[in-house]
Amino acid sequence: MDQTGHLISQTAHAATQAHGEAHELPNIFTVLDQIFPGNPFFEFFHHWENIVFSVLIMALIVFCSVRAARKKKFIPDANQNRWEMFVEGLTGFVTGILGPKGVEHVPFLGTLFIYILIENWLGLFPLMKSPTSAWSTTIALALAATFYIQWVGIKEQGFFHYMKHMAGNPKGILGIALLPLMLVINVTIEYLAVPLSLSLRLFANVSSEDRLIYKFAELNVMYKFLPFFFQLFANILAIIFSLVQAFVFLLLTTVYISLIMPREDHGHATGSHNKKFPSPVKPT
Amino acid sequence: MDYFQENIRLGEVFVQLVAFLTVFFVLRKFAWKPLANVIKARREKLDHEWTDIGKMKAQVAELQKEYEEHLRKIEDEAREKLQEAVQEGRRIAREIQEKARSESQISFEKAKTNIEIEFEKARFELKREIAKLSLQIAEKVVREKMDAAQHEKRAMELIEELEKKL
Structure with missing residues (x-):
């Protein structure tokens, strides 16, 4: 049993080393691609692994939330209660932060938070990967946030x-x-700096976490599980x-x-947009 | 530049964006809105029930106040009637007393009158007896020649006899 575990670890280690400088634990597609080299199916999945894991998370979130929301019980069960909380x-x-009008942004912000949180946590499961440890994923999320913010601004x-504001x-x-x-x-700040800062922060943090975990796991393999407590x-x-990164993105x-x-x-709350909102919290 | 090319894959960015937007739209329609509606409906129902409870509490308090008022009135009426009954009783007792007193007075007067009548009758009878006895004495005196001692003796006997009769 111990030998098998050791072999798996060695294989995983070798699999990651085979892809240049490894920076995170091998996931199921890395391992499969290494075990079955040249298999176009596994190669494809390995190439698009971030998307595959994102789709997996997407399915998981949709399944759980829709299942919880479908019941609509007056006295909620455990699952519905968790979602309602x-x-x-x-x-x-x-x-x-946004005042009473902020209620309409809860679906977007809530989806963003939970999606990022689960994506961040997925890398902690064996043979899984955090899609947010890839910059492409975080850029997509930051772009979604940016477009939403600008759309809210125009609306x-x-x-x-x-345009006057811009x-x-x-x-x-x-x-x-x-x-x-x-x-x-x-335009540079709103459409470039904001998504860049959002995406880079999340990507850098999550990939650093994964790298740290990988390094401790590597030490475990090398030194017979001695640095287990570090890991x-x-x-x-x-x-x-x-959790903090997902929350920061949301905030x-x-x-x-x-x-x-x-x-x-700002002096431009006129006409149909002449609504008084509480002063927003400024980022510190 | 190589770093950016290596880490940013536009196809992946696009697919990830589509994936996230899909999650967002699906959740907005099938999760966020239903959940928000359920929470809103529950809150409204609870608010409504709290309002009803408040109204019912007010009604109960009102009813309690009415009942207490009613009870107080009943107690007042009972007390009033009791006092009236006591007063009536006292009045009747007084009347009975007055009646008894007047009746006793009448009886007393009647008895007194009877006694006086009987007394007068007795006196009359006595007078008649005295007259009769006087006649008898006179008759005896006339018929018999009696000395002074005999007269006296006879007279004393007559008096004693008369006393006995009285």
């Missing part, structure tokens, strides 16, 4: 005021003269930091939404 907690958090402010609310000749520069700066510690840290997206929503002090 999550929904209520998240609604409280989001409305705390809440109106296209004209949104142009830095120009006033006077100087403002108009600086308009192209402000537009470039704001355990790293796993606990990864559980906590995965920042919420704050970006609050910043793009019309406010009195």
Whole structure:
């Protein structure tokens, strides 16, 4: 039994080493590709493993949440109760920042949070992988968040005021003269810096966690399980930091939404958009 | 640049974006909205029930107040009637007393009158007896010649006899 475990570890280690500099534990597709080299089926899955794991998570979340929501019991069972607690907690958090109008953003923010959280945690399961340890995944999530934020901006402010906001609310000749520069700066920040910072932060953190766990696992293989407690510690840290990263992504997206929503002090809450919202929390 | 090319795969980004948006739209329609509706419906129902409970509590308090008022009125009425009954009893007792007193007075007066009548009758009878005896004495005195001592003796006997009769 001990020998078998050791062999698996060795195979996994070899499988990862075979792909250049290994930086995370081998997953099921890495191992299968290594065991059956040249198999186009496994090669395909190994190549698109992040997408496969994302689809797996997608199916898991959809199945669990729809199953919980389908019952609609007045006295909820355990599963429904967990989801309701999550929904209520998240609604409280989001409305705390965005005000009562924030309720309509709960579905997006909630999906974002739970999707990222499960993707972060998936890498902790044997033969699984965190899709968020790949930059492509986090870029996709950051782009989704960015498009949503801008869409909220256009919807809440109106296209004209949104463009005015992007142009830095120009006033006077100087403002108009600086308009192209402000537009470039704001578009760069909103459409490039925001998704870049969001995606890079998540990708860097999760891939670092995976790398740390991998290194401790490698030490376990090399030194006969001596550094087991280090790996355990790293796993606990990864559980906590995965949660923190998902929460940070959620928090920042919420704050970006609050910043793009019309406010009195911006002076463009007019017409149908003349609604008073509480001052959003500014990122520190 | 190689790092970016190695780590960013546009096809993967696109598919991941589609995957996330799929999850978002599916969850929004089939999970978030139903769950939010269930929570909202439950909250509304509970609020409604709390309102009903509040109303019922107010109604109960109102009813309790009414019953207490009613009970107080009943107690007041009972006390009033009791006092009326006591007063009536006292009045009847007083009347009976008055009646008894007047009846006894009448009886007393009647008895007194009877006694007086009987007394007068007795006096009359006595007078008649005295007269009769006087006549008898006179008759005896006339018929018999008696000395002074005999007269006296005879007179004393007559008096004693008279006393006995009285």
